[in-house]
Amino acid sequence: MLQRCEACGAFAYPAREACPACLSAGLAFVDAPRRGALLAETTARVPSDVYFRERAPWRIGLVKMDCGPTMVAHLHADCVEGAPVVMSFQLDKSGQAVAFARPEGETPNMADDRQWREMTADPKFRRVLVTNGRSVIGQEAVAALKAAGAKTVFVGVAEPWRPFAGEQLLRGQQGIEVVTLDASDEKSTADLAADIGGKVDILVNTTEYVRPGGLLDRRGTSIARDEIDQAYLGFINLAQAFGPAMRMRGADGVSSSAAWVNILSVHALANWPAFGAYSASQAACLSLSHCLRAELRPGGVKLLNLFTGPVDTEWFQTVPPPKVAPRAVAQAIVSGLKGGLEEMYVGDVAEEIRQRLAVNPKALERELDR
Amino acid sequence: MQGKNLLELAGAIASGAVRVVDLTFTLGPDFPVIVLPPEFGQAAPVRIQEISRYDGRGPAWYWNNVTFGEHTGTHFDAPIHWFTGKDLPNNSVDTMPAKDMIAPACVIDCSAGAAQDPDFLLTVPLVEAWEAKHGRIPERHWVLLRTDWSKKGWRDYSNLRDDGAHTPGPNAAVMKWLVEERGIIGFGTETIGTDAGQAGHFEPPYPAHHFLHGAGRYGLQCLCNLDQLPATGAVIVASPLKIQNGSGSPLRVIALVSAS
Numbered sequence: 331m332l333q334r335c336e337a338c339g340a341f342a343y344p345a346r347e348a349c350p351a352c353l354s355a356g357l358a359f360v361d362a363p364r365r366g367a368l369l370a371e372t373t374a375r376v377p378s379d380v381y382f383r384e385r386a387p388w389r390i391g392l393v394k395m396d397c398g399p400t401m402v403a404h405l406h407a408d409c410v411e412g413a414p415v416v417m418s419f420q421l422d423k424s425g426q427a428v429a430f431a432r433p434e435g436e437t438p439n440m441a442d443d444r445q446w447r448e449m450t451a452d453p454k455f456r457r458v459l460v461t462n463g464r465s466v467i468g469q470e471a472v473a474a475l476k477a478a479g480a481k482t483v484f485v486g487v488a489e490p491w492r493p494f495a496g497e498q499l500l501r502g503q504q505g506i507e508v509v510t511l512d513a514s515d516e517k518s519t520a521d522l523a524a525d526i527g528g529k530v531d532i533l534v535n536t537t538e539y540v541r542p543g544g545l546l547d548r549r550g551t552s553i554a555r556d557e558i559d560q561a562y563l564g565f566i567n568l569a570q571a572f573g574p575a576m577r578m579r580g581a582d583g584v585s586s587s588a589a590w591v592n593i594l595s596v597h598a599l600a601n602w603p604a605f606g607a608y609s610a611s612q613a614a615c616l617s618l619s620h621c622l623r624a625e626l627r628p629g630g631v632k633l634l635n636l637f638t639g640p641v642d643t644e645w646f647q648t649v650p651p652p653k654v655a656p657r658a659v660a661q662a663i664v665s666g667l668k669g670g671l672e673e674m675y676v677g678d679v680a681e682e683i684r685q686r687l688a689v690n691p692k693a694l695e696r697e698l699d700r
Numbered sequence: 701m702q703g704k705n706l707l708e709l710a711g712a713i714a715s716g717a718v719r720v721v722d723l724t725f726t727l728g729p730d731f732p733v734i735v736l737p738p739e740f741g742q743a744a745p746v747r748i749q750e751i752s753r754y755d756g757r758g759p760a761w762y763w764n765n766v767t768f769g770e771h772t773g774t775h776f777d778a779p780i781h782w783f784t785g786k787d788l789p790n791n792s793v794d795t796m797p798a799k800d801m802i803a804p805a806c807v808i809d810c811s812a813g814a815a816q817d818p819d820f821l822l823t824v825p826l827v828e829a830w831e832a833k834h835g836r837i838p839e840r841h842w843v844l845l846r847t848d849w850s851k852k853g854w855r856d857y858s859n860l861r862d863d864g865a866h867t868p869g870p871n872a873a874v875m876k877w878l879v880e881e882r883g884i885i886g887f888g889t890e891t892i893g894t895d896a897g898q899a900g901h902f903e904p905p906y907p908a909h910h911f912l913h914g915a916g917r918y919g920l921q922c923l924c925n926l927d928q929l930p931a932t933g934a935v936i937v938a939s940p941l942k943i944q945n946g947s948g949s950p951l952r953v954i955a956l957v958s959a960s
Binding site for chain 1: 729730732735741742744745747748749750853854855857858860861
């Protein structure tokens with residue numbers, strides 16, 4: 331995204347108050363064409379910044395964008411002077427958006443570039459913990475992460491004495507380790523962290539506890555309590571057990587700890603009364619995720635929130651389509667990690683709510699009430 | 701009884717002449733709980749959360765907050781637990797007579813049958829055969845069903861399959877008969893529940909709950925160490941927590957066994 335003048339159409343960078351071409355003040359941020367050419371490159375061998383000093387040598391360059399501006403960018407190793415590049419903004423380890431230039435088109439093992447991996451949380455070569463392997467989303471996530479080249483996928487199973495559908499997809503598979511984990515239980519979470527906490531590079535929180543109903547159609551608080559135990563306290567248990575070691579290992583080589591992923595209902599942003607108490611539990615988790623993101627940042631570990639509408643699972647049986655396929659959620663996890671994102675909206679419902687919330691939150695509240 | 705006899709009992713316990721057998725599983729989050737279809741309310745699992753452990757939260761002391769459902773771990777069922785006992789007087793754990801918390805037990809060893817068949821059922825003829833050997837079951841005695849189920853790993857212990865749990869228990873006829881013809885004070889098992897895993901399909905469903913609680917009798921489940929008890933002569937001490945209007949509670953169950 332760059333600023334573009336609403337009067338003359340010129341793109342501007344860095345951000346400014348008035349268009350450098352015509353002095354118009356109408357400079358809105360829009361998606362800009364990403365192509366450019368690498369004008370010049372240099373390698374910083376002894377950077378003054380402590381972060382880059384440890385990672386030197388570090389390549390940067392000047393990119394002349396096809397749309398006009400010239401930008402300083404971090405360079406993919408395969409970028410060649412004079413050749414076309416594709417630009418993107420990436421979140422660096424401090425959570426800051428920075429320009430990154432990659433070669434146009436695919437090069438061999440393109441995603442394995444050292445500087446690119448600093449900006450992303452690619453599951454390739456990494457060890458991942460998927461917290462709940464009982465759910466379809468959890469099982470799809472395991473498969474997708476494995477296919478994306480994760481070295482090991484640990485998959486948590488609560489109450490291992492209870493058989494579950496899809497168990498054979500997890501047990502005895504190469505690179506998949508089934509571990510006992512009940513995230514809602516402080517002790518179980520701490521016990522697992524004692525075992526594997528030092529080697530979880532990516533944690534994918536697939537806790538799923540969906541129950542219909544708001545306030546008046548329920549009796550008592552036991553279901554609400556379960557929702558909070560599973561989603562909110564489960565989140566806290568996982569964060570306290572795994573967060574500190576992950577934050578500590580954010581710079582542990584090319585396969586350092588990299589990211590924490592939450593799958594949240596988009597109704598965390600706007601309550602859906604048909605699943606009203608569930609929405610509230612998700613809102614609590616969303617708030618907590620912002621706290622965790624800030625607390626993980628000093629270690630350079632990212633937090634990715636995936637917002638979904640109703641997923642095509644048992645507890646949304648009564649909800650008419652469109653629903654998100656669990657596999658689509660799993661694929662979004664992988665693509666979000668590969669892109670180093672902080673936020674993703676998966677499926678039409680989530681995307682629509684995001685847009686409507688930005689336009690008119692009160693109208694959205696009324697619509698969800700039906 | 702003379703006070704002297706009670707002191708003799710205490711002395712016998714101290715000397716080991718009377719053994720004290722613990723029939724209780726450790727209460728913790730890993731122990732299986734009953735699984736109902738998910739659309740029904742569920743028993744809250746056992747949770748133990750540290751308040752402090754000689755640390756900044758409390759420098760000299762260690763203690764926990766504990767939460768659990770009434771029917772978790774080794775636990776007691778009071779008559780109010782079942783609809784058949786809902787209108788009886790003193791039917792909850794806080795109002796039941798304290799004297800009912802101590803009673804002798806008859807232990808029926810069905811471990812061989814249960815090893816053959818997870819759906820093994822105790823029947824009237826089996827109890828009659830036991831009586832032929834050990835004598836008639838006296839009134840106000842516990843009947844404890846030994847299956848050695850407590851020795852299994854948790855997965856085999858709960859033995860859940862697509863159609864529910866497959867664990868041994870009593871059939872409907874023997875429960876009615878034990879309550880009405882023998883006047884037992886209660887029925888105890890090693891499994892999760894006094895009823896068999898498939899007892900929901902019996903007539904009436906869950907006959908142990910149905911007949912025991914309907915007659916004001918009690919249930920004990922998730923017991924262990926029943927193999928250390930004699931067929932007759934052990935005395936069970938089972939005093940549930942005094943939970944207000946409670947339907948049951950986890951508890952420590954001990955048996956006094958004469959060593960001779």
